[in-house]
Amino acid sequence: MAKTVFFEEQRWTNWHLTVRDVPIAGRFELHNSGGSASIARMAESAAAVQLLLGRACREGRRLRAQGAAWSFSEAAAIPGGWCLATGHANWLFRLPGAHVVPDYPFDREGLILCQTGISVAELNMFLEGRGRSLATTGASNGQTFVGAMSTGTHGSAIDHPAIQGQVAAFQLLPAPDLNLWVEPASRPVTDGRLAADLGATVVRDDALFSAALVGLGAFGVVHSVLVRTVPRFLLEMSRERRPLTAEIEKAMNGGGFDAAGLPGGTRRPYFFQSVVNRHIDAGHAYVTVGYDLPWEEDQKLDYDLVNKRGPGYELAVVVANLLSAFPGLSPPITKAVLSDQLKPFKARKRSWGQSFNYTTPRSGTAGAAVAVPTERTLDALEILQRAMKKVGKVPAAFACRYAVKSPGLLAFTRHGRTTIVDIDGIDTVGTRKLMAQAVADLRTQGIPHTEHWGKVNQMTATSVRDAYGDDLEAWMRTRTDLLDRQAEYVFGSAFLDRLGLTSPTF
Structure with missing residues (x-):
């Protein structure tokens, strides 16, 4: 049994x-x-x-x-x-x-x-x-x-x-x-x-x-x-360090890919990511792009679950490799580090499941993420760069990925076209300060945003209510209708209590 x-x-x-x-x-x-x-x-x-x-x-x-x-x-x-x-x-x-x-x-x-x-x-x-x-x-x-x-x-x-x-x-x-x-x-x-x-x-x-x-x-x-x-399908991925041109910025901001000079020409990518960090490599971006292709029967399914240089989400991997190379230290993420870790490659074909890493080191990394309307991507990145300047250089960097509005009343990706701006770094006091400053400045500047429920965040009851509005009210009402008082307590938590989503009272 x-x-x-x-x-x-x-x-x-x-x-x-x-x-x-x-x-x-x-x-x-x-x-x-x-x-x-x-x-x-x-x-x-x-x-x-x-x-x-x-x-x-x-x-x-x-x-x-x-x-x-x-x-x-x-x-x-x-x-x-x-x-x-x-x-x-x-x-x-x-x-x-x-x-x-x-x-x-x-x-x-x-x-x-x-x-x-x-x-x-x-x-x-x-x-x-x-x-x-x-x-x-x-x-x-x-x-x-x-x-x-x-x-x-x-x-x-x-x-x-x-x-x-x-x-x-x-x-x-x-x-x-x-x-x-x-x-x-x-x-x-x-x-x-x-x-x-x-x-x-x-x-x-x-x-x-x-x-x-x-x-x-x-x-x-x-x-x-x-x-x-x-x-099943193949994802043909390429990565290169590119000048941060107006055409790349237009693509990052939701303006289309036709003029960006991507490997697929005017074909719309399936996957698009930009690692853009003025404090590390001004005027350049590490652009990863993937195109979906029909499956090829001779494609081997060999899952390298510890591949630290896969074409998937590279920024967290950069941080992970730094920690492996400098155990016990908090080295800076430099231009040389990015160039070494984010080496270019062309037309690498893998299945979707082969394209992403299984794990990251358990200790020493921290990640935060905010979701903004795609048309505000560049505004959000500018605010994050200014936040970095305020707190001083810390071992952290920024990357952008993209999705569309998702189902679920409390879905983090809730804008029609959503950009997820990741802040990944070595888990230091300075990195945590950067994450807090970035969110505070987004609020001050009135950039619509949500924070990832599963990453380091600065959420408060007020910020959650501001971000989700009527959807939050509907979520709470549906929960109350479903659960009795005992279950309401049992399925709560201190995290949700603090955000006003559940009650600490039995």
């Missing part, structure tokens, strides 16, 4: 060591039943979680499901509560097309049921070996899919939403006696057989789907998700 196993641990630290030694009441691990994966055993797993939820409600103990504990922020922390580690619960199933409603508008053969602890890396390897692919992911592959979804982790494909945009439905455990299969009423997916096999009740509700999609753990335990996939 599936079970939760208790460990008498008193302190919790996240993966990247940016949140350390949080006092907890213990840690549980969710383990599947022995034997082969099956939907019936998935139902047993959900029941095991619900037993634990019942105990938490009876004892007034907060409980937080944690995937890879990947967030730089306190999003996964649960001071004084119980951690529920889900990484061992990582089964995957292809949903038969016959179980999909007749008028479903997407590929009915491409739906995959993912258990709560599946990592993005595991999902990529499962899919691509079977001729399918995710359309987008975040910067790394080490997160669990559910954790990335629940914090609204942004994607990195310019015409796609964040990672949660690929979710068709999900299984939510909001109480000891509630097991819900949640689909949007406006786009139903399954015919009910899957939910029945999972022991769940089908709930088709646009409001609940939109609220709990980026639920921050506050709606209950997401036990499984049904993910839309696409036929």
Whole structure:
């Protein structure tokens, strides 16, 4: 039988060591039943979680499901509560097309049921070996899919939403006696057989789907998700150091790529990233561009999960390599460092899952990210450069990636065309000051922005309310309608209490 196993641990630290030694009441691990994966055993797993939820409600103990504990922020922390580690619960199933409603508008053969602890890396390897692919992911592959979804982790494909945009439905455990299969009423997916096999009740509700999609753990335990996939494809990536011309700036600011002189000419990229840092390499940008191509049958699927110079998200890798080269120190990120680490390459073809790094070093790095309307990209970068000047040079740098408005009331990428401006660096006092100054100056200058839920942030109850407005009110109202008073407390956290999203009162 599936079970939760208790460990008498008193302190919790996240993966990247940016949140350390949080006092907890213990840690549980969710383990599947022995034997082969099956939907019936998935139902047993959900029941095991619900037993634990019942105990938490009876004892007034907060409980937080944690995937890879990947967030730089306190999003996964649960001071004084119980951690529920889900990484061992990582089964995957292809949903038969016959179980999909007749008028479903997407590929009915491409739906995959993912258990709560599946990592993005595991999902990529499962899919691509079977001729399918995710359309987008975040910067790394080490997160669990559910954790990335629940914090609204942004994607990195310019015409796609964040990672949660690929979710068709999900299984939510909001109480000891509630097991819900949640689909949007406006786009139903399954015919009910899957939910029945999972022991769940089908709930088709646009409001609940939109609220709990980026639920921050506050709606209950997401036990499984049904993910839309696409036929696998190749990403042809190139990178070069370019003069920061008006044409490149126009592309960065959403003005189009036709005149930018990119490797694909006037063809629209699938992926576009610019690393632009006046304090390091004035007048230049490191531009990475990727184009989607049809799959080639001789393409080898060899996942180098520790490749530190992959064509994916390079800036965090630069920081990681610096830490490896200078252990115990905080060296500056210089022009020479960027030139060495961000070497040019041309027309490198890989699958989507092969194009991004599995992990970054656990210790010493810190990342923040703000999302702004793409037409304000250059304004935001100028403000960040001025913030750098105010605090003095610190071991940090800036990069821009792109996505479109994403589903979920509390989606971080909420502008029609969104630029994600990353601030990555070595975790020093100066780097943290830069992150705080940058956000303060964006607020002062009136640049519309949101902060990444899962990265180092300066969020307050006021800033969250200003950023999300009516969507925040709808999120909170939907949560209140779903949960009883005990569950409202159990699924809260100190992080969410501070932001006014949950209450510390039992």
